[in-house]
Amino acid sequence: APSKSHNYRIASIPADGIGPEVVSAAIEVVNKLAQTMKTFKIEFTHIPWGTDYYKKHGRYVDENVLDVLRGYDASLFGSVGAPDVPDHISLWGLLLAIRGPLQLYANVRPVRTFPGTQSPLRSAKASDIDWLLVRENSEGEYAGHGGRSHVGQPWETATEVAIFTRVGIERIMRFAFTAASTRPKRHLTVVTKSNSLRYGLVLWDEIALSVSKDFPSVTWDKMLVDAMTIRMVQNPASLDVIVGTNLHMDILSDLAAALAGSIGVAPSSNLDPTRKNPSLFEPVHGSAFDITGKGVANPVATFWSAAEMLGWLGEEEAKEKLMRAVENVCEKGILTKDLGGTAMTKDVTKAVCDEIERLG
Amino acid sequence: APSKSHNYRIASIPADGIGPEVVSAAIEVVNKLAQTMKTFKIEFTHIPWGTDYYKKHGRYVDENVLDVLRGYDASLFGSVGAPDVPDHISLWGLLLAIRGPLQLYANVRPVRTFPGTQSPLRSAKASDIDWLLVRENSEGEYAGHGGRSHVGQPWETATEVAIFTRVGIERIMRFAFTAASTRPKRHLTVVTKSNSLRYGLVLWDEIALSVSKDFPSVTWDKMLVDAMTIRMVQNPASLDVIVGTNLHMDILSDLAAALAGSIGVAPSSNLDPTRKNPSLFEPVHGSAFDITGKGVANPVATFWSAAEMLGWLGEEEAKEKLMRAVENVCEKGILTKDLGGTAMTKDVTKAVCDEIERLG
Ligand SMILES: CC(C)[C@H](C(=O)O)[C@@H](O)C(=O)O
Ligand SMILES: CC(C)[C@H](C(=O)O)[C@@H](O)C(=O)O
Numbered sequence: 244a245p246s247k248s249h250n251y252r253i254a255s256i257p258a259d260g261i262g263p264e265v266v267s268a269a270i271e272v273v274n275k276l277a278q279t280m281k282t283f284k285i286e287f288t289h290i291p292w293g294t295d296y297y298k299k300h301g302r303y304v305d306e307n308v309l310d311v312l313r314g315y316d317a318s319l320f321g322s323v324g325a326p327d328v329p330d331h332i333s334l335w336g337l338l339l340a341i342r343g344p345l346q347l348y349a350n351v352r353p354v355r356t357f358p359g360t361q362s363p364l365r366s367a368k369a370s371d372i373d374w375l376l377v378r379e380n381s382e383g384e385y386a387g388h389g390g391r392s393h394v395g396q397p398w399e400t401a402t403e404v405a406i407f408t409r410v411g412i413e414r415i416m417r418f419a420f421t422a423a424s425t426r427p428k429r430h431l432t433v434v435t436k437s438n439s440l441r442y443g444l445v446l447w448d449e450i451a452l453s454v455s456k457d458f459p460s461v462t463w464d465k466m467l468v469d470a471m472t473i474r475m476v477q478n479p480a481s482l483d484v485i486v487g488t489n490l491h492m493d494i495l496s497d498l499a500a501a502l503a504g505s506i507g508v509a510p511s512s513n514l515d516p517t518r519k520n521p522s523l524f525e526p527v528h529g530s531a532f533d534i535t536g537k538g539v540a541n542p543v544a545t546f547w548s549a550a551e552m553l554g555w556l557g558e559e560e561a562k563e564k565l566m567r568a569v570e571n572v573c574e575k576g577i578l579t580k581d582l583g584g585t586a587m588t589k590d591v592t593k594a595v596c597d598e599i600e601r602l603g
Numbered sequence: 604a605p606s607k608s609h610n611y612r613i614a615s616i617p618a619d620g621i622g623p624e625v626v627s628a629a630i631e632v633v634n635k636l637a638q639t640m641k642t643f644k645i646e647f648t649h650i651p652w653g654t655d656y657y658k659k660h661g662r663y664v665d666e667n668v669l670d671v672l673r674g675y676d677a678s679l680f681g682s683v684g685a686p687d688v689p690d691h692i693s694l695w696g697l698l699l700a701i702r703g704p705l706q707l708y709a710n711v712r713p714v715r716t717f718p719g720t721q722s723p724l725r726s727a728k729a730s731d732i733d734w735l736l737v738r739e740n741s742e743g744e745y746a747g748h749g750g751r752s753h754v755g756q757p758w759e760t761a762t763e764v765a766i767f768t769r770v771g772i773e774r775i776m777r778f779a780f781t782a783a784s785t786r787p788k789r790h791l792t793v794v795t796k797s798n799s800l801r802y803g804l805v806l807w808d809e810i811a812l813s814v815s816k817d818f819p820s821v822t823w824d825k826m827l828v829d830a831m832t833i834r835m836v837q838n839p840a841s842l843d844v845i846v847g848t849n850l851h852m853d854i855l856s857d858l859a860a861a862l863a864g865s866i867g868v869a870p871s872s873n874l875d876p877t878r879k880n881p882s883l884f885e886p887v888h889g890s891a892f893d894i895t896g897k898g899v900a901n902p903v904a905t906f907w908s909a910a911e912m913l914g915w916l917g918e919e920e921a922k923e924k925l926m927r928a929v930e931n932v933c934e935k936g937i938l939t940k941d942l943g944g945t946a947m948t949k950d951v952t953k954a955v956c957d958e959i960e961r962l963g
Binding site: 329335363365366384385387389396398402406408436437438439443444445469472476477495500502 | 684689690691694695699721722723724725726744745747749750751756757758759760761762763764765766767768769770796797798799800801802803804805806828829830832833836837850853854855856857858860861862866
């Protein structure tokens, strides 16, 4: 259960690219919120993991990465990846070295058409897209197994081995059904591909069916991942909560954000629903080296991620206030370039701080 | 090389659901084309594989399925899958028992906004979406490997093993670069996910780079499959030919058809570019049992697939004429329900036959 002390220690891991810009903006905003509301205290500790750290120490994180993180109530993460390091080195070195090993098995991604943005879909009303994407975050295609044989030979063969466990599927399925049961529509769509993937994805189907029996208040349906993309485009209002494998939801969550019209605002929570380990919150976007250092990065995805963090810690009122402040600012048209505006990161940050003060 | 006799034997495999309705419509149209043009002869032989066959014989296809198909110049396929058989049984029993084993390694899916249809994307002009999707069709996530252990136990574990070979990747990459080199834009986008999939997908990256050197006239770029969905939504005009793995392109080709506005018209060619084995042509849509027998199925995807077949056999002029006839009919608004019209399958079929006669 969330700490009752209203006193939080947060690991801040800005890492690479625009990560430091958006994380420091989010810290500013959350500190302002704490000062204004006075209902909670929060302290951010900077952790220098990332590509610079890697270049110095030969690894992306401390050797005792999990123990370090367990010293905090949660982590706020920026983004990892640099042009001069292969992506699979940086991502497995840092982000994927935390998600699975720390059993942050639920990657939760709310997606909606945000004030100040518009869906690119001709016939979508703003209210049509209000989805909660739940991504299995600890196994599946991201188990990391596989290898290459006869490297460089004409007969070279490589494998990628996805691993699915009953435990892993059942816990994410229960999480998703539970989430669906608390929302107005009470609907869950289970994404699968059991027509071509006959083992792990058939197990997904079986477990969906059996877990569904414990949630009679939730209506649910199943979609093949390929057909799901069509439904998201053609009938967005028919969807509510969506659950699927690590890779399927990686793909669908980017599509979802694009269809909502709001890549630059998309947040994500990497949760350990058992609360044994501290959860990690991060924007969906990447390190974006093309705009790094220019001061134009959109901090809203990280603000929203920080709001989700506050909610997870039990500070529901602080979460609501932060979201209201961010939405009001976007609605006023104080938007960064990616949303068609001209505001800089610092302009949006200041506007959100002012709005927090105004809301009181 | 295509037969010079202009005399073709085609295996017709209508299979399940609306398959028989759309395949017989396509046969009617192609026969009309042959009669009118008199430049080629074509004979369709009905092959009864499918779910009824399975219920009688305990298998979806003849035991010597590959030898049977090798007796024809090509196959025209409908769709497979029935409500009372698990999808992985029917699909591996029939369609996936042909694609990989017959080495039809290039699944080619042209996607464009068809006359009579409109992109659901607010800002897309009709000409913005004109893509050629090239799907690796013989290995990868569809290798079929994997299994389940400790079935039903709390510690049950399942695997799905994707297999990538240098041969398999290199041949599809050459096919895609070659296709790109013959199009006006001469652009190829290679879809990958080598940040999280460190073996087979890194091999994809390496082979893309090495094959690209043989095609200096083609500009190319790489996209992660998740980010690719965003680009398809936000910047469709930046794309031309797209190549990726069996699963990635399965997903992206449905999305592509949805964004073009034309699921009911999407065709596909399962090609053996070495021409050792006869290629197979099929609509992208499934068996659609909900509308089976109602006479409302859209036959256009199968007409377009048949046109691709004629082109592949070397009858370029017949292909062009068939496409023109179909486009003219759609433009006139003779459309099935899925495209917002009221025409029945037979109305569209008759209109296309009339138009073929008119074109001469
Ligand atoms: C950065 C990358 C490893 C990551 C993923 O593939 O999970 C990203 O795309 C995401 O969606 O969080
Ligand atoms: C029917 C099914 C096996 C198939 C696939 O997954 O390949 C279909 O979705 C397709 O795109 O051709």
